[in-house]
Amino acid sequence: MKKLHLLILFFIAMILPTELVHAQEKFSIERADACLQLAVEQIKVLADRSADGMLPKTFDKGKNFDSESGWWTSGFYPGTLLYLYEYSGEQSLLRMAKQKLLLLEKEKYNTTTHDLGFMLYCSFGNAMRITGDTAAYREILLKGAESLATRYSPITKAIRSWDFDNFPVIIDNMMNLEFLNSASRLSGDKRFADISVMHANTTMRNHYRRDYSCYHVVDYDPKTGNVIKKKTNQGAFDESAWARGQAWGLYGYTMMYRDTGDRKYLAFAKKIASYMLKHPNMPKDLITYWDYDAPDLPADSKYGKYADYRDASTASLTASALLELSTMVKGKLSRYYRETAEQILYNLSTDRYTAKHGTNGGFLLKHSVGSIPHNSEVDVPLTYADYYYVEALMRYKDYYHALK
Ligand code: GLY
8 A cells, every 4th residue: 555655656747847837837637636546644743733623724843833713724634635535535544634623513513703614615515415315415505694684784794703893804705705605505595695695785885996806805894784993804905905815806706797797796706817817027937926015115115024925825716716716707808717717726736836745744735824913824825725736626527628
């Protein structure tokens, strides 16, 4: 068995590129397979290094950090295991995922966070889709969606993100709508989908600027629904374009078009993509800085020393969103989105971003940024960077086969 693993790793090392490449190089199905094979082996290292009863989060200065099930990233590790089980058919990955799902189940009662889509849909949603076992997961998903729906206000017409400030809504919250859409399909209860549409429309109106960049946070008056303040929490400054926020929005509106068929979401996703991909500060290799405005920060400013930090999590989730968007449009634009996603995946798969097997605490990608203003998880691997990278690789394989 050990010999077989060594052989697989040797094969992966031969296939994966070591240099960053730009437009002239092409991603390929062979490279996608090599990346996924490496991911299958690497996640076993992560499994060995993370504590029982906890969920992997990051790795820093030689140490792995895990979270309790109530932390917003808790669903990504089981979700990644499930994607890799789907890819490889290895039963041990499904077993490991199911152990972690046991820890997560109680979060279906959690009404103190908007992050239930990340926590429960990336995990249980994938489990139900991949195993086909609706009976095992239906009640958990619907209870979780009920909990998320308690945070919706018909006055603000939005789901409350955090329990401080007045009624703060962060752009990240667009990602939880997929969970509500799926709960409507599962239960036949239109209320979840209605909340999702209201939230998406309110966010479109209030989070976005004329250039289709978005604010991170909009704080509403819960009594009137009026906007009190637009600001940032994890970006460089209030008016900046925090990179992951732009990608949450791109992914969110692409998903909303898929789930509703409403073309205004497609048009909006295209505008967001255009803002991101044509931005003068987009680096040539398309692995974004942590904030689109970061490279312009004066060296002596508050975050000036972080001006050139990249965020691989934004890149992986952008690649995943662009692959989906490429299936929703035709011709040149479709090719542009697909080739851009391929270029991102290619560059993420080089030594600069992909860790060697056995290193990086068992995480796949290096160089992500959690929050520079909080000095938290800066230039480290992150569980959600790996999740969206693996998702993008799986999408690439699906679409590649569809294209042939
Ligand atoms: N949802 C929190 C983040 O994107 O960092």
